[in-house]
Amino acid sequence: MTRHVDLRSDTVTQPTPEMREAMSQAIVGDDGFGDDPTVKALEERFAEIVGKDAALFVPSGVMANQIAVRILTRPGDVIVAGKGQHVVSFEMGASARNASVQFALVDDSSGELRLDDVMDVVEAEKDHQVAVSMVEIENTHMTSGGTPWDLAHLSALARALGDKPIHMDGARLFNASVATGASPRDIAASATTVMACLSKGLCAPVGSLLAGPAELMRAARVERKRLGGAMRQVGILAAAGLVALDTMVERLADDHARARHLAGLFAAAFPESHYDPSSCRTNIVAFDHPQARQIVHELVQRGVWGDTIAPRRVRFVTHAGVSDEDLDFVADVLAHFTPAP
Numbered sequence: 345m346t347r348h349v350d351l352r353s354d355t356v357t358q359p360t361p362e363m364r365e366a367m368s369q370a371i372v373g374d375d376g377f378g379d380d381p382t383v384k385a386l387e388e389r390f391a392e393i394v395g396k397d398a399a400l401f402v403p404s405g406v407m408a409n410q411i412a413v414r415i416l417t418r419p420g421d422v423i424v425a426g427k428g429q430h431v432v433s434f435e436m437g438a439s440a441r442n443a444s445v446q447f448a449l450v451d452d453s454s455g456e457l458r459l460d461d462v463m464d465v466v467e468a469e470k471d472h473q474v475a476v477s478m479v480e481i482e483n484t485h486m487t488s489g490g491t492p493w494d495l496a497h498l499s500a501l502a503r504a505l506g507d508k509p510i511h512m513d514g515a516r517l518f519n520a521s522v523a524t525g526a527s528p529r530d531i532a533a534s535a536t537t538v539m540a541c542l543s544k545g546l547c548a549p550v551g552s553l554l555a556g557p558a559e560l561m562r563a564a565r566v567e568r569k570r571l572g573g574a575m576r577q578v579g580i581l582a583a584a585g586l587v588a589l590d591t592m593v594e595r596l597a598d599d600h601a602r603a604r605h606l607a608g609l610f611a612a613a614f615p616e617s618h619y620d621p622s623s624c625r626t627n628i629v630a631f632d633h634p635q636a637r638q639i640v641h642e643l644v645q646r647g648v649w650g651d652t653i654a655p656r657r658v659r660f661v662t663h664a665g666v667s668d669e670d671l672d673f674v675a676d677v678l679a680h681f682t683p684a685p
Contacts, residue, residue: 347647347673348644348647348648348649349647349648349649349666349670349673349674350649350665350666351606351629351648351649351650351660351661351662351666351674352649352650352651352661353544353651353661353663354516354544354545354599354627354661354662354663355543355544356663356665357543357544357545357546357547357663357664357665358547358664358665359547359548359549359584360547360587360591360592360664362587362591363547363548363549363583363584363587363588364584366583366584366586366587367580367581367583367584369583370382370579370580370582370583371579372577372578372579372580373577373579374576374577375401375574375575375576375577375578375579376574376575376576380577380578380579380582381579382579382580382582382583382586383401383578383579383582385582385586386399386401386553386582386585386586386589387399387400387401387553389586389589390540390553390555390589391555393528393529393589394517394528394529394531394532394538394540394555395528395529395532395533396532396537396538396555396556396557397555397556397557397558397561398555398556398557398558398561398562399553399554399555399556399561400553400554400555400561400564400565400568401551401552401553401575401578401582401585402551402552402553402554402568402573403550403551403552403573403575404550404551404552405430405513405515405539405541405552406430406435406438407552407568407571407573408539408552408553408554409430409431409435409438409480409511409513409539410435410438410439410442410443410567410571411554411564411567411568411571411573412480412511412537412539412554412556412564413431413439413442413443413445413478413480413511414442414443414567414570415537415560415563415564415567416477416478416509416511416536416537416560417443417445417477417478418477419443419444419445420444420445420446420474421445421446421474421475421476421477421478422445422446422447422448422465422474422475422476422477423439423445423446423447423448423476423477423478423479423480424447424448424450424457424462424465424466424476424478424479424480425447425448425449425450425452425457425479425480425481426449426450426451426452426457426481426482426485427449427450427451427452427453428452428453428485428486428487428488429452429480429481429482429485429487429513430482430486430513430515431480431482431513432447432449433487442571445477446474448465448476450462450465452482452485452487452488453488454488454491455484455485455488455489455491455492455493456481456485456491456493456494456497457479457481457501459497459500459501459504462479462501462504462505463504466505466508476508477508477509478508478509478510478511478536479501479505479508479509479510479511480510480511480512480513481493481498481501481510481511481512481513481535482512482513482514482515483498483512483513483514483516483517483520483531484516484517484519484520484523484625484626484628486515486516486628486630486653486659487630487653487654487657488630489623489624489625489628489629489630489631490516490519490603490624490625490626490627490628490630491623491625491626492519492520492523492524492625492626493520493531495524495526495530495531495534498531498534499533499534501534502534502535509536509537510534510535510536511535511536511537511538511539512531512532512535512537512538512539513539514528514531514532514538514539514540514541515539515540515541515544515552516541516544516545516626516627517531517532517538517539517540518540518545518546518593518596519545519596519599519600519626519627520626521593522593522594522596522597522600522626523600523625523626528540532555536556536557536560537554537555537556537560538554538555538556539552539553539554539555540552540553542584542585542588542589544663545592545596545599545627545663545664546588546589546592546593547588547592547663547664548581548584548585548587548588549581549584550581551581551582551584551585553585592664595664596626596627599626599627599662599663599664599666600625600626600627600662602627602662602666602668602671603624603626603627603628603629603661603662604621604624605671606624606629606660606662606671606674607619607621607622607623607624607629608621609671609674609675609678610629610631610660610678611631612678613678613679613681614631614633614639616633617631617632617633619631619632627661627662627663628659628660628661629659629660629661629662630653630657630658630659630660631657631658632656632657632658633656633657633658634656635683636652636654636655636656636657636658637652637655638683638684639658639683640652640658642681642683642684643677643681646677646681647673647677648660648673648674648677648678
């Protein structure tokens with residue numbers, strides 16, 4: 345079969361013609377010396393969008409998260425995070441390797457961290473346990489199906505934590521904004537630092553941004569250098585990021601609508617999964633199935649590309665490269681699909 349629909353991730357997006365043109369015309373300088381004007385413009389634009397003092401352009405979301413861990417903790421510290429969060433499960437143990445920290449894991453199956461669960465860990469310091477140095481959240485929360493946080497719950501968490509910092513892994517921050525109607529500034533208000541990815545739904549070829557207080561961002565530049573992330577004439581990439589921020593956010597609503605349609609198709613095709621399609625609020629369809637890996641393998645052979653994120657959990661992600669005609673193709677495949685026994 346030659347036709348396929350790639351629903352593995354929104355990282356498979358391609359830069360737009362406008363991005364390619366901006367990249368070819370970008371004014372650049374040596375960013376290692378702080379001389380690249382296009383990078384500066386991108387960092388200032390993102391800091392303004394999320395309401396922080398300053399921002400830092402980095403090659404990847406993983407590096408952004410790892411820098412945040414390094415500037416907000418010391419070796420041996422405890423970070424409270426959800427069991428399914430990217431920084432815990434999908435960064436190859438980077439936090440332990442890079443920052444010598446440990447995680448206190450709480451249930452995040454709903455997409456959020458329950459306030460009582462977090463505070464139980466924080467208050468255990470009184471019981472001779474290691475003090476919590478920071479809390480990390482993910483918004484949207486990938487493994488639960490792209491779930492955006494309720495801002496009232498996030499504000500309550502920040503109030504309860506007091507001076508303890510929150511880092512927001514906002515790889516899909518703009519999906520959260522489009523889905524909830526809240527501005528990125530309001531979403532990030534309770535977080536000390538916030539990261540967003542440009543190369544997922546926003547279609548830039550590479551790069552993420554980390555924002556926070558000016559003093560922390562100065563420290564973040566040092567950590568970026570230590571992690572090998574200092575770049576030179578990188579305005580070529582930053583130019584695409586500026587186009588992404590200016591032109592690709594509102595269209596995320598189309599991805600969300602297509603994901604909801606997909607969610608209905610998958611729920612109907614696999615009723616034994618008990619998947620509730622109304623739980624799909626952004627661009628990720630994720631559900632449990634005892635034959636998850638087999639299903640993904642057999643659907644790939646039929647032209648519907650997905651992936652697993654756990655032994656019994658599948659994921660399908662919409663993005664700018666997915667059209668309504670592609671959904672019709674998926675619907676036809678699923679209508680005639682039954683996994684082998």
